[in-house]
Amino acid sequence: MARITFIQPDGTENTVEAEPGMTVMEAAVKNSVRGIAAECGGACSCATCHVYVEDDWRQATGEPEAMEEDMLDFAFDVRPESRLSCQIKVTSELDGLRVRIPEKQF
Amino acid sequence: MSVDVIKTDAVIIGAGPVGLFAVFELGLLDVKAHVIDILDRPGGQCAELYPEKPIYDIPALPVVTGQELTDQLMEQIAPFGAELHFNERVESIQRTEDGFRLETDAGTPFECKVIVIAAGGGSFTPKRPPLPGIEDYENTSVFYSVRKMDAFRDRDVLIVGGGDSALDWTLNLQPVAKSLTLLHRRSEFRAAPASVQKMMDLVDSGNISFKLGQVATLHGDNGRLTGVTVKGPDGTTFEQPTEVMLPFFGLTMKLGPVANWGLNLEENLIPVDTEKFETSEKGIFAIGDINTYPGKLKLILSGFHEAALMAQAAHRIIYPDKKLIFQYTTSSSNLQKKLGVK
Numbered sequence: 203m204a205r206i207t208f209i210q211p212d213g214t215e216n217t218v219e220a221e222p223g224m225t226v227m228e229a230a231v232k233n234s235v236r237g238i239a240a241e242c243g244g245a246c247s248c249a250t251c252h253v254y255v256e257d258d259w260r261q262a263t264g265e266p267e268a269m270e271e272d273m274l275d276f277a278f279d280v281r282p283e284s285r286l287s288c289q290i291k292v293t294s295e296l297d298g299l300r301v302r303i304p305e306k307q308f
Numbered sequence: 309m310s311v312d313v314i315k316t317d318a319v320i321i322g323a324g325p326v327g328l329f330a331v332f333e334l335g336l337l338d339v340k341a342h343v344i345d346i347l348d349r350p351g352g353q354c355a356e357l358y359p360e361k362p363i364y365d366i367p368a369l370p371v372v373t374g375q376e377l378t379d380q381l382m383e384q385i386a387p388f389g390a391e392l393h394f395n396e397r398v399e400s401i402q403r404t405e406d407g408f409r410l411e412t413d414a415g416t417p418f419e420c421k422v423i424v425i426a427a428g429g430g431s432f433t434p435k436r437p438p439l440p441g442i443e444d445y446e447n448t449s450v451f452y453s454v455r456k457m458d459a460f461r462d463r464d465v466l467i468v469g470g471g472d473s474a475l476d477w478t479l480n481l482q483p484v485a486k487s488l489t490l491l492h493r494r495s496e497f498r499a500a501p502a503s504v505q506k507m508m509d510l511v512d513s514g515n516i517s518f519k520l521g522q523v524a525t526l527h528g529d530n531g532r533l534t535g536v537t538v539k540g541p542d543g544t545t546f547e548q549p550t551e552v553m554l555p556f557f558g559l560t561m562k563l564g565p566v567a568n569w570g571l572n573l574e575e576n577l578i579p580v581d582t583e584k585f586e587t588s589e590k591g592i593f594a595i596g597d598i599n600t601y602p603g604k605l606k607l608i609l610s611g612f613h614e615a616a617l618m619a620q621a622a623h624r625i626i627y628p629d630k631k632l633i634f635q636y637t638t639s640s641s642n643l644q645k646k647l648g649v650k
Binding site: 241247248249276 | 353357358361429435436437438469470471492493494496498522557558560561
């Protein structure tokens with residue numbers, strides 16, 4: 203079990219529990235976290251589950267792979283800490299992960 | 309000039325897998341259909357979102373990609389000769405004496421007895437960058453598609469994005485525009501390599517400019533854009549003057565005009581019964597991801613089942629005096645004739 207905190211643009215936080223093996227996007231959708239649209243359902247095809255990984259966690263979550271980096275072209279206000287949350291697999295090492303949700307997914 | 313009305317038994321809204329399979333189920337029952345879709349090709353989400361991604365839960369197909377599934381469905385419905393209308397979106401539905409009249413955004417009118425809404429997550433529309441005030445510039449200075457190239461003649465044009473649409477329009481508009489700047493967040497492109505090469509050649513020859521960055525703020529007034537502030541990759545900003553901006557960030561699904569058709573809706577979904585998959589309006593059915601009922605699962609296979617039951621009810625509306633005899637395609641020579649295998 204890993205706890206993941208989603209930080210809304212207005213600063214409110216939701217901490218949810220996620221099973222290892224699921225994705226950060228799935229953890230958000232399962233817990234009705236606002237601001238994660240995930241239109242394509244996790245196929246890395248829509249860029250509507252965009253999050254900003256907090257600095258302390260960037261090493262643990264790693265860098266996006268080429269396909270995800272390509273898909274980030276369809277996201278807005280992409281930053282070095284941008285990830286698509288459907289491509290971050292939950293592991294026990296990510297217990298405590300903090301990600302910020304952008305103003306809008308589009 | 310009046311446009312000829314297309315008259316048919318059923319109009320299916322949406323050419324995704326479920327809309328396509330509805331052609332098949334209706335066709336077996338002698339219900340002729342036309343299909344209308346906003347995209348330029350069949351497949352719906354399977355074509356737009358995951359043409360190359362494998363799907364594992366289609367019965368008897370252990371693995372199939374979205375494109376393969378679409379191609380196979382097109383082959384399966386071919387015997388019924390349904391006409392598919394692409395790049396059109398149904399805007400309005402009116403009840404007539406003996407059915408419905410529909411009109412698309414291109415002005416094509418249809419008259420039919422039943423309507424089948426198989427619109428999935430809604431219609432695909434271009435993503436609108438969440439920039440404050442962007443709506444004030446839309447269709448005057450900000451455009452998400454190019455209808456007439458001439459609208460950009462002798463204007464300063466800024467194209468934003470790094471996909472095929474951004475690259476294609478960069479190449480197409482360069483000869484027409486007064487100046488053209490392509491803005492993208494990085495120097496890699498997810499576009500056809502040949503287009504990228506052509507674009508680079510235009511940069512080298514000084515015919516266009518390419519800049520790295522993302523639009524942060526729009527400037528202008530009365531719907532006329534004068535320029536944008538761009539945030540560069542290093543976090544610094546610069547001003548980019550322009551009269552026109554074309555952002556290409558892909559498509560997103562919006563419910564769209566479905567909301568205006570007088571149907572009961574629950575959280576952007578259309579409630580239906582589970583016998584006929586009929587909406588709150590008699591003669592209008594909803595199948596696939598767009599409908600909801602107790603226990604609904606958003607699976608392609610559920611949509612296929614819904615199409616089969618919907619077709620039975622549609623048949624009763626179109627042929628009120630005909631008794632429907634249930635038949636199997638394996639044994640019925642009548643059905644096999646319709647499928648062209650006998």
